[in-house]
Amino acid sequence: MKIMIRRAPDTGLCIYVPKKDLEEPIVESEFETLWGGWIKIANGWVLELPAMAADTRLPITVEARKRSEEESV
Template sequence: MKVMIRRSPESGLSIYVPKKDLEEPVVEAEHETLWGGWVRIANGWVLELPPMAADTRLPITVNARKRGDEEDGQ
């Protein structure tokens, strides 16, 4: 699914999912740079992000994959 990742002074990193009209803050990330790992957003979803350069500028729209509950393991 397409998601937009941006940084705001109030909430830090957030993810917007246009098809769901959903915006949630990132509460946990596998990697400090975000890219190539998973992120957990406030509603509990875990999204796999594509590998990208650590200095990728935000905001950016990327294809992310939502993990199913059975894959989460945490």
């Protein structure tokens, strides 16, 4: 699914999922740089992010994969 990741002044990093009209803060991540690992958002979803350079500028739209309940952190 396509998601947009941006830095919000009040919540820090957050994602927006256009198809679901969903905006949620990122509450946990596998790696400090985000890229190439998983992130967990406030509603409980765990998403796999593509590998990218650590200095990738935000906001950015990327293709992410939602983990199933069995795969979650």
